[in-house]
Amino acid sequence: MKRHVRASNLMLHSITRVVTFVLLAFSIYLFFAGHNNPGGGFIGGLMTASALLLMYLGFDMKRIKKALPFNFTTMIAVGLLVALFTGVSSMLFGYPFLTQFFDYYDLPVLGTTELSTALPFDLGIYLVVVAIALTIILAIAEDDS
Amino acid sequence: MINLPVFPIVIPALAAIIMMFLPKNVRLQRGLALGSIFVTLLVSLLLVHTVSNEGILTLNLGNWPAPFSITLVSDMLSALLVTTSTLLTFFIVWFAVHYFSTAYEENYLYVAMMFLLVGVNGAFTTGDIFNLFVFFEVFLISSYVLIVLGGKGVQLRESIKYLLINVLASALFVMAVAYLYGAVGTLSLADLAQKIPLVDNPNVISVIGVLFIIVFGLKGALVPLHYWLPGSYVVAPTPILALFGALLTKVGVYSILRTYTLLFDVNGTFLQTFLIVLAVLTIITGMVGAIAYNDVKLIIIYNIMIAVGVILYGIAVNTQTSLEGALYYLIHDMMIKAVLFMLVGMMIGITRSGQLREMGGLITRFPLFGWTFFIAALSLAGIPPLSGFFGKLLIVQGGVGEGDLFGPILVLISSLFVLFSVIKIFLNGFWGEERRQYDGPLIPFTNRLLVPVCLLLAVAVAYGFGAELMHPYITQAIEPLTQPELYIDAVLKE
Numbered sequence: 001m002k003r004h005v006r007a008s009n010l011m012l013h014s015i016t017r018v019v020t021f022v023l024l025a026f027s028i029y030l031f032f033a034g035h036n037n038p039g040g041g042f043i044g045g046l047m048t049a050s051a052l053l054l055m056y057l058g059f060d061m062k063r064i065k066k067a068l069p070f071n072f073t074t075m076i077a078v079g080l081l082v083a084l085f086t087g088v089s090s091m092l093f094g095y096p097f098l099t100q101f102f103d104y105y106d107l108p109v110l111g112t113t114e115l116s117t118a119l120p121f122d123l124g125i126y127l128v129v130v131a132i133a134l135t136i137i138l139a140i141a142e143d144d145s
Numbered sequence: 146m147i148n149l150p151v152f153p154i155v156i157p158a159l160a161a162i163i164m165m166f167l168p169k170n171v172r173l174q175r176g177l178a179l180g181s182i183f184v185t186l187l188v189s190l191l192l193v194h195t196v197s198n199e200g201i202l203t204l205n206l207g208n209w210p211a212p213f214s215i216t217l218v219s220d221m222l223s224a225l226l227v228t229t230s231t232l233l234t235f236f237i238v239w240f241a242v243h244y245f246s247t248a249y250e251e252n253y254l255y256v257a258m259m260f261l262l263v264g265v266n267g268a269f270t271t272g273d274i275f276n277l278f279v280f281f282e283v284f285l286i287s288s289y290v291l292i293v294l295g296g297k298g299v300q301l302r303e304s305i306k307y308l309l310i311n312v313l314a315s316a317l318f319v320m321a322v323a324y325l326y327g328a329v330g331t332l333s334l335a336d337l338a339q340k341i342p343l344v345d346n347p348n349v350i351s352v353i354g355v356l357f358i359i360v361f362g363l364k365g366a367l368v369p370l371h372y373w374l375p376g377s378y379v380v381a382p383t384p385i386l387a388l389f390g391a392l393l394t395k396v397g398v399y400s401i402l403r404t405y406t407l408l409f410d411v412n413g414t415f416l417q418t419f420l421i422v423l424a425v426l427t428i429i430t431g432m433v434g435a436i437a438y439n440d441v442k443l444i445i446i447y448n449i450m451i452a453v454g455v456i457l458y459g460i461a462v463n464t465q466t467s468l469e470g471a472l473y474y475l476i477h478d479m480m481i482k483a484v485l486f487m488l489v490g491m492m493i494g495i496t497r498s499g500q501l502r503e504m505g506g507l508i509t510r511f512p513l514f515g516w517t518f519f520i521a522a523l524s525l526a527g528i529p530p531l532s533g534f535f536g537k538l539l540i541v542q543g544g545v546g547e548g549d550l551f552g553p554i555l556v557l558i559s560s561l562f563v564l565f566s567v568i569k570i571f572l573n574g575f576w577g578e579e580r581r582q583y584d585g586p587l588i589p590f591t592n593r594l595l596v597p598v599c600l601l602l603a604v605a606v607a608y609g610f611g612a613e614l615m616h617p618y619i620t621q622a623i624e625p626l627t628q629p630e631l632y633i634d635a636v637l638k639e
Contacts, residue, residue, distance in 0.1 A: 077165035084159060097151045099208040 009058075016058030023051035031126055035114075041122035045129025052134060061141070072138070075131035083124025086117055149195060150204045150219040152188045153227050153266040156181055161259035171250045175242050178255040182235045182262070189228040196224045197621060201635035203272065211637050212336040218272035218636060221622035222472065226269045226399060229476050232604065233391050233483045234262045239597040240487050241384035243590050244494075249382075252294060261287040261388060268396050272636055274325065275332045277400065278318050281364070285311050288393060291385045292377060299380045307377035314363035321356040328353065335636035338407045338629050354409040354416050358401065358423070365397025365453055368426040374450070375434070379442050383490025386442070390449055391483035395475060398453055402460050402471065406626040411463050420461035421552060427454030428559050435566035439501045441489040441574065444566050445482070448525065451559050452478040458552050459540040467543025468623045473612070474536025477524075480605040481532065484521045485567070487598045488514070492574055494587030501570065506579035511591055513599075515575040521602055522571055524609065526564035532609030 027047030034040030056064050090099035102116030160181030164174050196202055196219055205214040219227075238258060245254060264284025271277050289311075293304040326332060328349050329340050344350055359370065366374040374394075378386055401420075411417045427450055434447030456478070459471030491514065492507065493499050508515030520531070527533030537556060544553040587594065608615065625632040 073168075074166055077162050080158075080162045080165075084155070084162065088155065088159075091148045091151075094147075096204055096206055096208050097148055097155070098206045 012058050016054055020051050020055055020058075023047060023054065027051060031122065034122060035116070035118065041125030042129055045126040046133060048126070049130045049133035049137075052130070053137060056137075056141075070131075072131040072135045076128050076135065079124045079127030079129075079131060081124070082127065083121050086121040086124065089117070147204060149188070149192055150202055150217040150270055151206075153185050153192065153231060154263055154270065156185045156188065157259045157262045157266070161256045161263070164256050164259070165253070168253055168256075169251050171247050174250060174255045178238050178259060179235065179242070181259070182231060182238060185262075185266075186228070186231045186235055189224065189231050192219055193221070193224045193228055193618070196221050197618060201625065201632065203636050203638075212331055212333045215276050216272040216333060216335070216636055217270050218334075218632070219270055220625050220632065220635070221618055222402075222626065223269045225472075225476060225618060225622055226395075227266050229479050230265050230269070230392055231262065233479060233601070234258065234388065236597040236601040237384050237387050237391075237483060237487070240387070240594060243593045244384050244490075244587075245382070249295065253290070254294060257287045257290040257294070258388065260284070261291065261392070265392050265396055269399060272334050273332055274322055274334060274337065274404075278315070278322060281318065281396070282315060284393065284396070285315070288389060291388070292381050294385075295382060297380075303377040303380045306373055310363065310373040314360055317356065317363070318360045321353060321360055324349075324353050324356065333636070334403070334407055335633045338633050339637070341408055342410075350409065351414070351416060354405075355419065357404055357409075358416075358419065361397045361400045361404075362423065363397075365394045365401065365457075366427075366450055367423050367453065367457065368430045368450070371427070371430065371450060375443055375446050378446050378449075379440070383487060383494070386490065387483045387486035390446065390486050391479045394449055394453055395479055398456050398460075398475065401457065402468075402475075402626070405460060406463070406468070407629050407632060411461070417461055417463065420457060421549075424454045424458035424461055425552065425555060427451075427457065428555055429454075432559055432562040435562055436569075440499045441492055441501060441504075441570050442486075442499055444570060445485050445489055448485075448563055448566065449482060451563055452482070455537065455540060455556055455559065458556060459536075459543060462540075462543045462547055462549070462552070464543045464547060465623060465627055466539050466546060468626050469619050470536050470539025470541075470543055472536075472619055472622055473539060473615075474533070477532040477536055477605065477608060480601060480608065481521060481525050484598055484602045484605060485518075485525060487594070487601075488518045488521060489570065491587055491591065491594055491598075492570075493585070495585040495591065496583050497585045501573040503580055504574040505577040506575070507583075508575040509579070510583075514591060514595060515571075517595065517599055517602060518575065519571055520606065522564075522567035524602075524605060525567055527560050530609060532605050532612075534609065535612045 027044045030039035030047055031041060031044030034044070052068070087098040090101070091097055100116055100118050102114055104112055104114055107113050160177050164177055167173055202219040204217040205211055206217065207214055238255065241254070241258070261284045264280050264287060267280035267283060268277055271280055289304060289308055292307055293300055322332070325337070328344055329337055331337055331340060341350055362370045378389055381389060405411055409416060411420070431447050431450030431454055435444055435451060438444055438447070452474070456471045456475050459467040459474065492504065495507065496504050498504065524531035524533055527537045537560060541553040541556055544556070
């Protein structure tokens with residue numbers, strides 16, 4: 001029975017490949033847009049998690065684990081560490097905890113860009129959100145095995 | 146070092162995050178947990194020292210000016226409570242190292258304990274009412290993890306109740322903050338204190354005040370909002386129970402103390418009567434519960450309610466003396482409840498039963514254990530040289546000074562009930578004959594487990610004997626409570 005379902009999944013597989021790509025690109029756009037437009041680490045992270053979830057739905061668990069060999073629990077810790085270190089780093093220079101710094105740089109492709117330390121903080125949130133969403137879903141999915 | 150107030154929050158958080166990388170390495174977890182809490186303890190002692198020399202320390206996170214940023218405020222009250230909670234967590238984690246099996250420790254036990262400490266220290270330090278809510282959630286979510294960890298049937302049942310009631314309380318908290326923001330338009334405690342007297346309709350503020358009592362009463366188990374407490378605490382494993390019993394309800398009490406001295410004008414209004422009635426009801430219910438049960442854990446759990454009621458009575462009277470008494474008693478009670486919960490947990494671990502009629506004769510086999518319990522019991526009841534005495538004395542004096550007789554007499558009678566309930570444990574559990582052959586899992590570890598308990602008890606006894614030395618610190622901690630201008634000026638300095 002199961003094998004029959006698998007065999008007819010060609011449509012789902014092909015669409016998943018394209019749609020996941022679009023979703024991931026859009027989530028990364030949302031992540032970087034957060035400073036001046038709606039978006040940011042939280043929504044970007046959720047969007048990435050949903051893109052990865054689509055992959056889990058389209059293919060089987062084993063194959064995705066091979067493609068994405070992350071331990072999501074460790075990823076939560078990495079995200080927290082990145083966010084906390086952005087806060088602590090301003091303390092090293094004698095400023096209060098979580099002080100933000102920014103400056104303008106001339107980057108090769110993007111032109112003059114504002115880079116701020118809010119971005120690594122957002123990256124921390126992004127990682128935590130992706131990892132927590134996937135940890136919850138995968139923990140429930142793998143529960144009965 | 147301007148960042149001093151943030152260290153008691155950041156250090157345990159950093160340690161907890163590092164521990165998440167290697168959940169299976171139990172030795173690293175233990176070492177890192179104990180080491181980081183010890184460093185936190187040193188930093189918080191430094192904080193007490195700095196505050197006593199330089200007055201209230203404030204830190205505006207992100208370097209934004211005061212009412213617009215999250216301000217961390219370390220006055221002496223919060224510095225003392227941060228030190229106490231860190232000290233307790235240190236000894237409780239030490240106890241947990243010997244108490245739990247490796248299977249327990251591998252499932253992020255210490256990570257959850259450290260985040261609980263982060264939440265509690267943050268709630269004591271923050272100067273912003275919404276940030277207080279966030280830190281409440283930090284330690285509540287850790288407490289959900291800790292209460293369900295182990296996955297026994299009763300734990301699952303009680304954690305659902307605990308979770309439901311706290312989700313409800315948190316929703317009410319958000320609503321109360323929303324009303325307050327709607328009425329006043331700011332969230333910083335100092336700014337609120339400055340602007341609340343200017344609000345046109347004082348009845349709105351009274352309603353919000355009552356709503357905050359309901360919220361913090363649900364966290365701190367005031368009657369009639371206490372019904373979740375006995376069931377959910379009794380199923381938690383001993384070190385977790387000690388952590389909860391010593392810290393969680395006391396954060397609710399601290400929040401009442403802070404908001405009611407700073408934001409709401411209590412003296413002579415109906416809010417004062419309301420608080421006194423709640424305190425009296427809490428003491429009476431705790432007294433009834435403490436003598437009604439024969440289960441050692443439940444007896445101590447109902448003693449939490451008596452203590453919360455007594456402290457709340459001190460807060461409600463709201464004079465210099467009674468507030469000093471409330472703070473003395475709060476610090477004493479945090480330490481002694483942790484000691485007692487660890488001791489009764491050991492009794493259960495040795496006899497395999499929580500019922501007093503199935504115990505007896507423990508003192509012939511474990512004399513040190515028995516006498517430790519005896520001293521802790523006397524200290525809890527407030528026998529003069531020990532730590533519970535001065536707090537209650539000042540609370541009674543404060544109450545009598547305001548012309549109230551019923552409250553002080555009730556506080557004194559409650560001491561008798563407390564003494565009766567813990568001496569009942571001592572007489573039935575430690576004296577007499579052994580009822581049967583005890584074969585509990587903790588027997589080989591008794592001496593190792595007693596070390597942290599005895600050290601914590603020694604600190605509590607020293608706190609009682611050194612009450613005179615503590616007095617300047619307590620007085621300094623009360624200053625911003627009786628004169629809110631000090632707090633407001635420190636935060637909103639021009």
